[in-house]
Amino acid sequence: MTAPPGTASAVLSCGEVLTCILPSQQPLDAESAAALLSLRTDERVLVSERPNLYALSPETLTGVDCALPTANGAKVRVVGTVAVRATLTEGRVLQTTAYFRAPADGPDRRRAWGHYLMRPGWVEPLGRLPEQEAADGILRGGRPGELDLGLIADGLLTQLLRHPLLDQAVPFKKSRRTRLRWAALSAPAGPGPSIQRFTLGEGDLRTIRLSVPDGTRPVAVAGLCEDFALHDWxxxxxxxxxxxxxxxxxxxxxxxxxxxxxxxxxxxxxxxxxxxxxxxxxxxxxxxxxxxxxxxxxxxxxxxxxxxxxxxxxxxxxxxxxxx
Known part of the structure; x- marks a missing residue:
């Protein structure tokens, strides 16, 4: 999914990845993995068998119009769509990811929904975006009524875990889902990507704050964080x-x-x-x-x-x- 020409550059992208064992006694083969992750009829599931079996769903969109979490309590309303997708590794480990990108500033008033639907995975602030505070707010987690990427990712995960293909037989105990929240700030041209902070929070929460070169595709950051989350899990x-x-x-x-x-x-x-x-x-x-x-x-x-x-x-x- 790409934005139309003329869209402003994103200065911040954020997401949350949920990772868990698939409740199936036997791992799913390629055909079954594709059936599980078939979220849309107009786009196919991408399946790769090298270097291991990996299936990636098409993205779906969730519309949002709510406050954005900020570390300093600044009131920022955002409107747009959050991209959601799922992956399955070796027919065994399931992940769902919700993520968005945002520009430095947006209009003073909300636009028609058609504007936002033409910009998938794009969330616009009404006014200026305090990017540093927003990044830290997303990582810390918001209050009720604020944008909750984990809740969106959990909605897709719950849907997939109820799929009739699954026999609900967990292959082993002592397995819990983990959550990885990430925020990536765009850096000026020149510096390469860097990890500013990686933390193991309470329970099963991990957070990672990144700096990436300006123009880096959010889907690339999402894929990297899914890889981090898989191996941490x-x-x-x-x-x-x-x-x-x-x-x-x-x-x-x-x-x-x-x-x-x-x-x-x-x-x-x-x-x-x-x-x-x-x-x-x-x-x-x-x-x-x-x-x-x-x-x-x-x-x-x-x-x-x-x-x-x-x-x-x-x-x-x-x-x-x-x-x-």
Whole structure:
């Protein structure tokens, strides 16, 4: 979805990504994934099988006319449409994302809806947009009546989780959805993209504040943040699965802890598999602090060591006809 020619440049884009395990005992194949994410009849679901199975829904729009959260309490009314989409990775991990972009200022009065529908995923302020305060307000979360991207993303997630294709059999316990809120401010030409702040909030909330070159497509930032959210969810879920049980050498207990991680999650770790290459360098920041892949590799090695130990301690099976 692109805006018509003549649309002002966006100075701020914001979004929220929800990530969860698909309630299906078996992962969906490519055909079923496309059926699940078929949100519109006029656009097809994009499916890729390399380097892993990945399905991306077409975008839908949610109209908004409400106050925008701001860190300093400034009253800003915005009108427009929020873009919403969903992804499914390896038929197993479902994500929904709601996001928008906004210009530095807008008209003093609300325009006809036709104007906003011609600008998908575009939200205009009535007057000036305090972009820094708006970015921090979105990350902090608004009050009742203010724009809530998480609520919009949750609406699509709830719809998809009720799809008749799903048998509602969660493949393992100790899996909860996570939320990643993001805000990206446009920077003048010259500086490359940067992560200004990444935080692990209370519960399952994460926030990330970005600076991106002027002209960066919001859909590219959304894709990057979906990738961040996917791998944060994987790391969080595996840590929960193994919490306090990885050191046990008692076969039943250890295998109960290890099996879900090995069967369903370990093969999904693939940072930067997709997305805009101009933004992929931002992964380097998260690799240093908090160190996503370093922690994942450490956990993966412990799992391999545990499996090797269990194999060593397991009674040796004697083939039929052989004596010991």
């Amino acid at each position: 994987l790391l969080t879920t595996v840590v929960r699965l193994l919490d306090g049980r990885l050191g046990s050498v008692e076969a039943p207990t250890a295998l109960t802890a290890l099996r879900p991680a090995v069967e369903h999650l370990m093969h999904l770790w693939m940072p930067r598999a997709r997305g805009d290459r101009t933004l992929s360098t931002l992964w380097d920041v998260l690799e240093q602090e908090p160190g996503f892949t370093r922690q994942w590799q450490s956990i993966s090695q412990r799992i391999r060591d545990q499996l090797a130990l269990l194999n060593t301690l397991a009674p040796r099976r004697v083939p039929t006809g052989e004596t010991t």
